[in-house]
Amino acid sequence: MLDINYIREKPDEVRDALLKRMVDVDFTEMLSWDKKRRELLVETENLKAKRNKVSADIPRLKKSGQDVNPLLEEMKQIADLIKDQDTQIAEYEKKIYDFLVVLPNIPAKDVKAGGKENNEVVRVWGEKPGFSFEPKNHVDLVRDLDLIDYERGVKMGGNGFWLYKGKGALIEWALLNYFIEEHLKDGYEFILPPHILTWQCGYTAGQFPKFEDDVFSLEKEEDAANRQFILPTAETALCNYYRDEILREDELPRKFFAYTPCYRKEAGSYRANERGMIRGHQFNKVEMFQYTKPEDSEDALSELVEKAERLVQGLGLHYRVSKLAAGDCSASMGKTYDIEIWIPSMNEYKEVSSASNGYDFQARRGNIRFKREGSRKTEFVHTLNASGLATSRLLPAIVEQLQQEDGSVLVPEVLQKWVGVEKIKANK
């Protein structure tokens, strides 16, 4: 949620910033509602002050034997007036809320305007593997090596699902263990959150109300706040850990990570070139999350990117880091770096981690604040998240980048203690 005070003071600045995301917003009408609301509010609060005063007087006057009936009559009218104005105020508030709630975050100053095409590669690690033979794509590789079963996955879950088996399941599990081990080393706290969340969680994270159609919802409850859905990323859960709480300065930064499967509808995003495990309705991910003081969030973002990079480096896979243009950042985020892994058969880099600074956007929605030592004021914290990492695209990258001429695949050294072998060979 954007700060209405900021919009009030610098509407043009906010407008220009959102234009970088190609979102054109005219605040004129909204600000007129805001003005009207505050005028009404002042009036109504004065009436309430009077009501409070008179209501306190009444028992006293009664005691002294005075006739209070005319006063009661007058107060009745004031009560009606208050009620009427409260309703009007609520209407304005609703309109303002509806207007603001769908607006995305303001991009950071150093983020480029425009969409995807303006993303900027800031770093490349390793090199594209050169093959002296005809390399296979991951769909064939995982089938030949018996790591993934697409057909039976679809039989069980329908289109968009697969299942891991044997060494495939072991590699997947090894990846998760590897991530967990690294995050623990860095002092992050391990969380296993609920996989079903209330609507409020999605709201805080900034996914709702705009992107409700992207998640799997459970049966609809009439009461919006109690509606539940299956989480699309652990960020949605971790972002709500401190919802409606006030932290002490010395509690920050807070660093968490969580493992959960991620469930997404991905409606309409199927493309022929995304067969295999590039995009499915369910994938595994370890997610990092930080709550920081405002002045620390830039450094925290660097830390998260670095951590995610180190994980990929540990696997020995070629990747690059892109700084996303404003329009390609997700709605809640003001700055995002993607770590993209090389998938040889697709001749493309695919995101395996997205590290973002949400600044105070989510904190405002979730009312997550902190208080500085010795200060009475509260301030919003900053929230950051980064995948560390998503696995469903790592397995394809591993098998494709590390495939050998004989059709086998090398197991990255860091995973060997869990997988139990150095190389996966076809059974046949």
Place this chain on the structure above:
RNA sequence: GGAGAAGUACCCAAGUAGGUUGAAGGGGACGGUUUGCUAAACCGUUAGACGUCGCAAGGCGUGCACGAGUUCGAAUCUCGUCUUCUCCGCCA
């Protein structure tokens, strides 16, 4: 799923024939006195938060789980919701 009970500030907890409760009292925390230091004792402070007006000092409004309602006036009465606990049922 069924039946009961409960939800008051950091914690515990009083408070129902609606009206000086702008929520008692305790604990804790913080400050002070005493002390070589600590403890104890004693004295004092402690509703936070949000909104709004104001250059400011400060004023006003809202707040007793949440949301509606009744009333001139609600922690207190009515309705709905949520959460927790106990018991029963079902079940991995």
